[in-house]
Amino acid sequence: MDLRTYIRDVPDFPKKGIVFKDITPLLNDKDALHYALTTLAERFRGRGITKVVGIESRGYIFAPAIALGLEAGFVPVRKPGKLPWKTVAEEYELEYGRDRLEIHVDAVRPDEKVLIVDDLLATGGTASAAHRLVQRLKGVVVGCGFLVELTSLEGRGRLPGADVVSLIQY
């Protein structure tokens, strides 16, 4: 299945001059959604993954269904102040300034094998922060799965030791 045909180009979003890759037509189509979720799960089967981390908020669209497919648990990584219990945090760079991501301290056990999932791999800033969060809890990041990868931004270089899989590349 050519998933690329389900991506809609939206010019000038979120600001003038940027062409946004809109994934909602893909999510809206039951066959494309099924293919994307099951293919990402299949690519990481048999690797002993017991936790799938989803990055707020669009990583949540993919991570729990992949966790279901891999018989793993789901772990949310959230923006600051949203997780209610004890957390650790890691910073990442934005175009202007910095932001943080948080994870619950009991979300991953030591030596547990972890898959990190998000919709888009661009510069790798948020995925790299999620990777460091898992390492802070002494988990092992086996893989990182994305629907879309913008290869020219070389984000996968910031995810050392992880098997990086994307279903659509630009």
Place this chain on the structure above:
Amino acid sequence: MDLRTYIRDVPDFPKKGIVFKDITPLLNDKDALHYALTTLAERFRGRGITKVVGIESRGYIFAPAIALGLEAGFVPVRKPGKLPWKTVAEEYELEYGRDRLEIHVDAVRPDEKVLIVDDLLATGGTASAAHRLVQRLKGVVVGCGFLVELTSLEGRGRLPGADVVSLIQY
């Protein structure tokens, strides 16, 4: 399976005097996650549902996996300015003030049968806004599914005509 045993009470979150129902231990446990996702899908099987709407951001944790189980598409309902294409919006009340939710205008076709999903049914403000968004697109809201329902707030009264299902009640 008694899902309630996987919910963690967090006192004084998000502010003093409130006991927050933390669902992350449930999501973290592969058996509890599997049970919650498959039970919600089963409760709506055979109803002709072709779209599952998830409300940003914790509705995303449940809706796509339920869509997969029902062989339906997934539709995100988002906060203002986040969806890139043409949208319609509906307002809802907050404790102080108002906010809006948006849906893409092509997300639901006329007469399509729709399930709305979120983590929590409290006053029903956001679910009711999502319900109105689907109606604006001439879709039919067959059901609303939630992990947790705070029954004393009577949110289900704001979802007329929909079969409302929750897995845990307080």
